[in-house]
Every structure is written in C-alpha cells, then in structure tokens.
Amino acid sequence: MNATIPNANSVIGQPLSRVDGPDKVRGSARYAAEFDIPDLAHAALVHSTVAAGRIESIDTARAAAAPGVLCVVTHENAPRLPYKEMKTRPPVDPQSGEQLHVFQGAEILFNGQPVAVVVARTQEQAEHAASLVAVTYATNGQATDFDAAEPERPAKATEEGGRPAEAGRGDADGALAKAPVSVDVRYSHPREFHAAIEPHVTIAEWEGDRLTLHDKTQWVNNTANEIAHVFGMEQDAVRVISPFVGGAFGSSLRTWPHVTIAAVAARAANRPVRLELTRRELFGSIGFRPRTDQHLMLGADRDGRLRALIHEACGETSVYEEYAETTVKPSLSTYACDDARTSYRLRRLNTNTPCPMRGPGTVTGVFGLECAMDELAVALAMDPVELRLRNHADRDQAKGLPWSSKELKACYATAAERFGWHRRTPAPRSMRDGDLLIGWGMATAVYHANRSAASASATLHPDGSVVVRSAASDMGPGTYTSMTQVAADTLGLPRERIRFELGDTAMPSAPVHGGSITMASVGNAVAAACRALQDKLGELATCARQGPFAGVSTDDIAAHDGGIGRREPPYRVVAYEALLKQHNLTYLEATATSTPGSEIEDYSSSAFGAVFVEVVVDPDLGTVRVPRMVGAYDVGRVVNPKVARSQCLGGMVQGLGMALLEQGEWDPRFGKVMNANLAEYLVPVCADVRELDVTFVPGSDTNFNPLGAKGLAEIAICGVAPAIANAVYHATGRRIRDLPITPEKLLLEAAALTPVR
Secondary structure (H helix, E strand, C coil), X not given: CCCCCCCCCCCCCCCCCCCCHHHHHHCCCCCHHHCCCCCCEEEEEEECCCCCEEEEEEECHHHHHCCCEEEEEECCCCCCCCCCXXXXXXXXXXXXXXXXXXXXXXXXXXXXXXXXXXXXXXXXXXXXXXXXXEEEEEECCCCCCCCCCCCECCHHHHHHCCCCCEEEECCHHHHHHHCCEEEEEEEEECCECCCCCCCCEEEEEEECCEEEEEECCCCHHHHHHHHHHHHCCCHHHEEEECCCCCCCCCCCCCCCHHHHHHHHHHHHHCCCEEEECCHHHHHHHCCCECCEEEEEEEEECCCCCEEEEEEEEEEEEECCEECCCCCCHHHHHCECCCCEEEEEEEEEECCCCCCCCCCCCHHHHHHHHHHHHHHHHHHHCCCHHHHHHHCECCEECCCCEEECCCCHHHHHHHHHHHHCHHHCCCCCCCEEECCEEEEEEEEEEXXXXXXXXEEEEEEECCCCXXXXXXXXXXXXXXXXXXXXXXHHHHHCCCHHHEEEEECECCCCCCCCCCCCCHHHHHHHHHHHHHHXXXXXXXXXHHHCCCHHHCXXXXXXXXXXXXXXXXXXXXXXXXXXXXXXXXCCCCCEEEEEEECCCCHHXXXXXXXXXXXXXXXXXXXXXXXXXXXXXXXXXXXXXXXXXXXXXXXXHHHHHHHHHHHHCCCCCEECCCCEECCCXXXXXXXXXXXXXXXXXXXXXXXXXXXXXXXXXXXXXXXCCCCHHHHHHHHHHHHHCCXXXXXXXXXXXXXXXXXXXXXXX
C-alpha cells in the first residue's frame, strides 16, 4: 500500500476548522451580490415564452415609462458585440457550436431565452417594468421531445473535446456472443439541477473602457477572458472578483449570458448594474445535468471474468452548442476486459445548453456500469464485491498505462468491514425488519484525476505574517483552509500567521475550480511560491550572519524540504521578522508556477472508492429510506480530513438525491421545466439523511504531483446512486433502471409482477 505516515508537527493532515468559518457565521464574507457599489442600479430580465421561432415585435414603451426605469435593452437597441472567436476554447465550454449571442438578433432558440433587460433604481421597479414588456413571436417547428429526436454522432463536440464518440478494443460484439453469461440492460436518468444556495449574480461596473465584474464564478480568469472576447477588449481590461461562492457544483464553471447582459446594461445605464437570477430563472438560464439514456451489455465466463463490455449512451444538448460528457469513459478503464467498445450520441433540442454538474458524465456512466455489474453478479449468483475483485484492473487498459496509485482493493476491504457486508444474505427480499424490507447494495466509485498549471504568490510582512494569493475559487470545499495549511506547512509557520486570498484576476492566475483539480494544481503552486520565498530568505540570510541568525545554516532558513524544518515555528516567526528589519524591507514577495510534467505521459491517475448502502423499503407504500451509507476512498494525501470528510458527506447526500428524488419535469409541449422551484424540485433534507460513514485509505500519490493529493470533490458522488439502486433490488427483487427510484415506480413494478387472479 502506498501509505505515508504524517509528520507529527505537520499542519498538513490535521483536521483544522475552516479559517473562513467565522466570517461566514458573522455574515462578513461577501458574496457577489453583496458588494456595496455607489450608485448601483438593478436589472430584471424578460424571457422568451416560446421554444423556437422569431420575435415579431417587442413593445417596451410602458416599461420605459414605468417609475424608476433607467433603460430597456433589446435586440433592437443593443450594441453589436464582436463575440471574437477564441484561439482555444476553455475546457468548461462546449467544444463545438456557438454560445448564445444575447440581444444580437430576433431568433429564438429555447423557451426562457433572454429577450430584454430592464434597468431601474430598485429591484422591485425593474421587475415590475419587465412585466410590462410585450413580445409577440412567430413560431416554427420545435425540437423538444427527447424520445422523438434523432440521435446523431457529435463529431466536433467529442473529437475536439477529446471525448471520442466511438472507442474500444478487441471484438466486443463477437466476445459478447460467445460469453456463457450475459446481461443486456438499459438505464436512464432525467435532467438534474444544481440548486445551490447562492443564485447566480453579476455586478458590472464600467470605468471608461475598463470593466469590473463581481460575479459568482468558479474561474475568474476564464470569465475575464470570455467577456473580453465578447466585447472585443484586452483581457487585462476586465477584472473579475469572486472571493466567495455559495455552492455551484459546476454551474459556475462557464460564463453564462447574464454576465454579458449585466455588462451591456451597465454601459446602457451609464452606472453600475446588479443582475441576479431568480430561483425560477436558474432552471432555464443556467445549465444542468443532461438527461442520458444508457445501454449496457456485459458478457462473462461462469467464474465471473468479464469477456465483453459494450456501453452506449445518448445525451441531450441544445441546437446551438454541442455539450458532450464523458459518460462512457469509466467503462473502458474501471474493469479488466480485453474486448470492449463504447459509443456516445447526442440529441439536439430547443433548450438551453447543459453543463457540468458534480462528477459530470462520470457519475452518469458509473450509475449504468455499476448497476449492470450488479445485474451480472445476480446472473452469476456471485457476491457483488467478489465480481469486482475478479475484474480489478491493475492498469488503465484504455490508455495502456500504469496507475499513478490505486488502493481500490483497500477501499473494498475497508468499507465492507465497516459496513458489516459479511452479514448480508444474497437472496432478494431475504432481509427484513418486521414488515419492512432491508436491502444492502454496493458500487465502485471512480473519477479521473487531473492537474493544470497554476500560479501563486507569497508575501512576507514585517510582523512575520505571510499573505498567499492565487486567483482560485472556493465554492465550499475549503480552499481557504487547505491552502493555508499547505503554506504553513511549507514555511514552517503557525497557521495563524498565514492568510490566503483568492478569487481576483489581479492575483496570480489559477485554473478552473472544478474537476477536483484545485489541490493538485493550486496546492502545488502555493507550495512552490512558499519555497521560492524561503529561497529569497536564504539569500538574505547568507548576506547577514548576525542577530537571530548567528550560527544558523542557510538550509535551516530556506527549508528546501518543504517541511516544518529543524526549528520550532516560533523561531521562524522571530527569524523572518528580524531578517526583514535587518535589510530595511517592508515586505518580501515571491511568485511561482507549478505545471504538470512527464507524469501525464507515464501514468494514468484516478481517485477510487467503494460505497456500501443499506435501504429500508416499505412494500405497501413503496417508500425508500437510507439509514446508513459507508464510503471508503483513495484520494491520495488528505490535506485536511475534516473538510475532506465534509466533501464526502455532501457528495453522498447529493447522490442520494440523484437516486431517490431529483428530476426536472420537462414538458415537450412547451419546451420548459415545469417544476422550476425548490418546492417541487425535490432535494434531500435532514430527515432523509441518517448515518454517513466516511473513511480514507492511507495513500500519497507523489507520482501524480508533489503534494500527493488526487482530489475528492467529484469522487464523493460517484457510486452512490448505483449502490442505492442495487440495495433497492436486493430489498425488493425489483430492478428500477430509470432514476429517480420513486414510490410510484416501485408500486407499479410490484403490480406488474403480481399475477392477475
């Protein structure tokens, strides 16, 4: 096992409470909508009420005359924006198609498309005036029925985005035909929505030709870059500030049309403008996890060895962009199988474009794969864990590379022991608590580990404190806290002496805060910046061997090993203070960049996990409760086990929602989501969540990056939904393959299985 024993003096690995917690509790943490900008105006949107067609007329006279209104912008009076093409599209954007060009023409592409914005002195005035805008449409044929739409090969979206529509090895179809045991199954899940606490909001403020945006975003650098291209500006003329994000789950990765609209409105009103989307607007203006249908065919020998694996998937996208997901990717690498093939298709609809949502693509594909593996285990009369162990992939067969680290077997063993899996009786409906049915299910969790280039700065002040900066983001996983720990550990200072700042394009650039890459990317940049600062201190120390540095070696001060050093932290504080004073310096700053190296060519990297679930089903009512869930995870080095556990708890709860509750009710007649609110779009609440057990198997993946962390935000949701679905089958003997698993589906399935007398 690639285990490491934490340094007893190390700040890394300690379960520290969030450093930003007090600010959030006191309400002093400012989110995008809360910046106090002088002379701030407010905006409200007018949306299309048809799914496809053109605007025939738009009457804004009553709105413009309403009290407090400053301006009304439509396609008839909006500036023509260049929407300059980017040399390389950001990975968070669809790789094919064209983003929505707001107010640039009369064409309507989906129900809910912004057709006007009203700016007024107060929010209430803006909303009232927006209701007075009258629009007439000429409609044409709309494509809003997923089942009726023709699937097509999304060549550009997949090939340009590195997501092949067709992939495989060997002869999967031939091997399937020869396999003595096989399963042929279909699964689906509906649209799911992010439903974060903080709505999307942008405050736009122009100062001449320079634009400042306070925006809810997971990537400030990308927002600045995209808006610069939309307006034909230099990127450094756009500053984006986002110190706190109140949840996003991927919805704030790309730059949505409302950001452009806020900037257009601010210029038209000649004053700063705040545009905040309502909860209902979030269901039509921001992306979502797309509905996906899956078809899996598995073939195996009677001893459980996989001989064939075929995974076909079809997702939905808009008519103006091709959003493609990595749905079928896990099937090519999770299990050992010489004959496998995958295919991915899209159906174009008159809808807004989908977007990443926690574990994008992978969580969907893992649901299908892990349910199919459970069905294969039933067909083989084999324990589900044993089936997975017999098909454990020692190498990534998709890439032909060794894993940089892999402790999946330890995850199975740890989670099974903590869950008590050995007490499970395999027959469906064989475990009961009185009249209630008990079911135990499990699933593998997997999510690819990535790393991107990132930069950070570290500034030492005369009082011995250090301010570390990077244009990263924190939407809840604890970036402020974990980066503080990395800096404190590298510098050998008490964590109280470190202040980490993020979320501003004026800081050193950072990659997207998504895909579980922040610690592997920004964390290594922070460590590199702190080491660079130590190098500068070492250079100063060699010039002056007196005062507190008498008899102290350069190595002691520079601490090139990046650890706590050979002196206690109080010495470091005194030494750093004295050194600056001795050289008459008001501060000392260093900047560094950390980039991936040859490891991306030498290894394949993923986080792994095993999820075990117990469900209790009332056979009369069809209700499903989840009294306990156990997850064991291989995520490399855990910088802060407290915030890491919190991430996994959140992922488990989100997976519970995916399995049992969440579904966007799409009505193809209107091309819109009918339950666009948090009263009817159901998410888990405290009463739905019982005992959640999280553990991390020891490990440190220094083959992947110097810090040894692999990331864990996405892995926490992967595997939860199939584990619950498999447990429901074990409890009831009924296989629900279309999420969510609702009481009516269980009761209808029961009725279908009941003989007619």
